[in-house]
Amino acid sequence: MSAALRLPPQRRDPLARRRVAWSVTALVLLWPLGRLAQFHPATLFDPANAHVMGSFLRGFLPPALAPEFLQLLLAATLQTLAIATAGMALAFALAVPLAFWATRSLSVSAIGPAGGRWRGRVLRQAVRSVMVLLRSIPEIVWALMFVRALDLGAAAGVLALAVTYGGMLAKVYAEILESADARPARALLQAGSGRVAALCFGLLPLAAQELVSYTVYRWECAIRAAVVMGFVGAGGLGQLMDQSFKMLSGGEVSSIALVFLALVMLADAISLALRKVLA
Amino acid sequence: MSLRLEQVGVVHANGRRALAAVDLAVAGGERVALIGPSGAGKTTLLRVAAAALRPTEGRVALLDADPWRLGAAAMRALRSRIGFVHQAPPIPPRLRVVTAVLAGRLGQWSTARALRSWLLPSDIPGAQAALARMGLGERVFDRCDQLSGGQLQRVAVARTLYQAPALLLADEPVSSLDATTADAVLRELVDYSSAAGATFVASLHAVDLALRWFPRIVGVRDGVVMFDLPAAQVTPERLAALYAGEAVGEPEPAFGAPPRATLPFASA
Numbered sequence: 001m002s003a004a005l006r007l008p009p010q011r012r013d014p015l016a017r018r019r020v021a022w023s024v025t026a027l028v029l030l031w032p033l034g035r036l037a038q039f040h041p042a043t044l045f046d047p048a049n050a051h052v053m054g055s056f057l058r059g060f061l062p063p064a065l066a067p068e069f070l071q072l073l074l075a076a077t078l079q080t081l082a083i084a085t086a087g088m089a090l091a092f093a094l095a096v097p098l099a100f101w102a103t104r105s106l107s108v109s110a111i112g113p114a115g116g117r118w119r120g121r122v123l124r125q126a127v128r129s130v131m132v133l134l135r136s137i138p139e140i141v142w143a144l145m146f147v148r149a150l151d152l153g154a155a156a157g158v159l160a161l162a163v164t165y166g167g168m169l170a171k172v173y174a175e176i177l178e179s180a181d182a183r184p185a186r187a188l189l190q191a192g193s194g195r196v197a198a199l200c201f202g203l204l205p206l207a208a209q210e211l212v213s214y215t216v217y218r219w220e221c222a223i224r225a226a227v228v229m230g231f232v233g234a235g236g237l238g239q240l241m242d243q244s245f246k247m248l249s250g251g252e253v254s255s256i257a258l259v260f261l262a263l264v265m266l267a268d269a270i271s272l273a274l275r276k277v278l279a
Numbered sequence: 280m281s282l283r284l285e286q287v288g289v290v291h292a293n294g295r296r297a298l299a300a301v302d303l304a305v306a307g308g309e310r311v312a313l314i315g316p317s318g319a320g321k322t323t324l325l326r327v328a329a330a331a332l333r334p335t336e337g338r339v340a341l342l343d344a345d346p347w348r349l350g351a352a353a354m355r356a357l358r359s360r361i362g363f364v365h366q367a368p369p370i371p372p373r374l375r376v377v378t379a380v381l382a383g384r385l386g387q388w389s390t391a392r393a394l395r396s397w398l399l400p401s402d403i404p405g406a407q408a409a410l411a412r413m414g415l416g417e418r419v420f421d422r423c424d425q426l427s428g429g430q431l432q433r434v435a436v437a438r439t440l441y442q443a444p445a446l447l448l449a450d451e452p453v454s455s456l457d458a459t460t461a462d463a464v465l466r467e468l469v470d471y472s473s474a475a476g477a478t479f480v481a482s483l484h485a486v487d488l489a490l491r492w493f494p495r496i497v498g499v500r501d502g503v504v505m506f507d508l509p510a511a512q513v514t515p516e517r518l519a520a521l522y523a524g525e526a527v528g529e530p531e532p533a534f535g536a537p538p539r540a541t542l543p544f545a546s547a
Contacts, residue, residue, distance in 0.1 A: 108351070111331050187369035190331045191442060192359030192386025197393035201382040205371035278373075 059250030063258060070255075072240060077259055080236035083154050083229075084222035087161025091222075092215070094134075094166030099173035101127045105182045105203055106195045127170075134167025143229040157234030161222050172214055180206040209278045213271050220267035227260070281307040281342060281446055281478035282328055288336035289323050289502075297323040298334070298502045305478055307445075310469065312493035313482040316525040320502040321482035322366070325450050328480060329363050330354065342445055359386025362444030364452040364468075364481075368435035372424035376415070379423055379434050380406040383442035409441040410434070412467045414460075429456045436464055440471055447472055449481035453488070461485070465492045486518060 043049060100106070102124055139160045146156035177199075185202030193201070204211075230238015237256055244252035282305040289298040297320045305311050313321045326332035327339060330346035339346060344357055362383075370379045377400045384402075385393050395401060403419065410416050413433035415426075423431055432455050439447065449468065453461035465481075469492050472479035483489045489496055489510075496513045498505040498521045505521055506513070 181371075183365075183367075184369040184371050187363070187365060188382060188385055190329060190358060190363060191361070191383070192355045192357070193382070194355070194385070194390050194393070196390045197382075197385040197388070197397075200394065200397045201374070201378065201385060202369075202371065205373040208373070 059248075060254040060257075062251060063255040064249065064251035065255065069252060073237075073255060073259060076230075076235075076237045076240040076256075077263075079154055080223060080226045080230070080238070081263070083157040083226040083234070083236055084161065084219060087158045087226070088165060088215075088219050088222050090158065090162030091165035091169050091218075094162060095169035095173055098127055098131055098166070098170035099177065100195070100199065102131065102170060102174040103177040105177050105180065105185055106189070106199055108189055108195065111186065111190055131167045131170045131174075135164050135171065136167075137164070139164040139225050140228055140232060143234050144232050147233050152233040152235070154235040157226055157229045157236070160229060160234070161225060164225075165218060165222060169215070169218060173211060176207050176210050176214065177203055180210075209275055212274050212278055216267055216271040216274060220264055220271075223263050223267070224260070280340065281305050281309070282480065283340040284324075284327065284334075284337065285339075286337040287324075287327060287334045287339060289320075289327065289332065290335045296502055298327070301337070301502075301504055303497065303504065303507070305480060307478055308472070308476045309495065310472060310479045310493045311481075311495045311497055312489035313480065313497050313499055314484070314486055314489050314521065315499035315505070316522050317484070319499045321499050322450050323502075324499065325363070325448050325480065325482060328446075329361050329448050330358055331363070355386060359442075360445045362439040362442045362447045364436055364439050364447075364449035366451040366454060368431045370423050370431060370435060370438075372422070374423050375400075376410065376421050376423060376426070376434055377403060377406045377419045380409055380438045380441050383409075383438040383440075386442070405441060406437075409437040412440060412471075413437045413464065429460060432456060433460075433464060436468065440467070443475065445475075445477050447477050447479045449479075451482055451484060454484060461488060462491075 104124070107120055107124075142160035142163050143156050146159045150156050150159070180203055182203075184206065185198040188198040188202045189195070226234070226236055227238040227241065230236045230240070231242045233239065237259065241253060241256045244256065282303070284301050284303045287298055287301045287303075288296070290296050301320075301324060303324075313324060315321055323332065327334050328341065330339075330341055333347055342357060342360055344353070346354060346357055349357060374382075378397065381396050381400055381402060388396070392401065400406065407416055407419050410419060413436055415430060415433055415437065418426065418430070418434075423434065426434065432452070436452060439449075447468065452468065453464050456464060465488060468479060468481070471477065481489075481493070490513060494510055495508070496510050497507045498513075498517065500521055506517055508517075
């Protein structure tokens, strides 16, 4: 690396200096952050701590399989799935228009007329600010607010997911669209196509797979988030787990954890199947 | 006049000058070939002629309109009448051939019609006719990634033919094709322009093709028009001067594959 910098100026890679600088900056920033986060891996292997962890984990076996508990578990699982799916559907409806307006790949003003350029930029910036606002507050905080407003239950979870995930989906959709090759869409815009048509004929065929796998992955995250929100009273598996924790019933907790595992595996299988369809 | 450039100059954002004081007037229905060494400014000139690049100096008139004074809707309407064959086919590989060709008329269709046609191709006979001219009539329902590079380029030409533009521009349209196919594709483009009365301006690195198919030749070098002559008056001496210091006839490299970035998924 230093050899590259010692070359005569005309043969030096113009990017070399910048890349070295960025790498050093990243390291300098990461070290104090690790200290600040009290990241001390050694404590995990301290024998005293291992003993505490071990006795805690032993309480989880065997998983609870009583029929009445399983019935409760099934109902809670369905409710969690429903919260995650309804939340994602609303988030999707919110994210699609936001991403469409935020992405630079469909900027008509990039090829002119130049008069619209600043207007497009202002609009994109405004949409991006909305997206930041939506996702800057964690879904659990939204859930706490909505639980106050709507009372305990699943609806609070659905709305909380819709708001936060709408912002996240929009951001990542816009970025996936920007990382796809923009030339097909630009060629269509250059031939007079509208933005929606350019999106469908030029951009989606390139980005569909990634968009779908990200969406399914987010659905998986929504299931986990729905569980966490259950702890604050938004229903589903989280609420059930909260009760089991409070009753110190480790077996029930591990049954619920097994359901999580199954749900994530399900999401994985769906993602794989959809990617195969779109390949 | 179908196309008129007056004292057009282009300086790119990085400060590099691509065109200087270019004057070019092309009448309706005329056929003009742009030749010159690579990096001469042919692509920039074509992009200015396509209303895809606003020149930093001079005036442009396309199909009797000043594109840079038009509103957004009028600009769209103008662009829909200008066809552009790109050097590398700008077609997503997962698109079906029929959809790729039908995309040629997106500028003329309403968004509703475009979406319908995206889900279920609306004008299959039209697409098939355009493809048949390119010798690809059998491949309508194949996916574009099942085609070779040369076939994909012909699909791109078929898209432009389906667009039926009044001003047909082509940037090295046949540089990725073998000699026989290149000749056949140029013949179809020339046939289209004479049947439709469309103006046809193409940049070509194969001088023999330019002389065979175009009555008027414009030599460009270093962003300047070196000569603008009937094909019969383009002498070997002029060509030697135009390409002086260049390896004549060496194909220009096409664009490389686009970068495919994958996004790190944000965790919950």
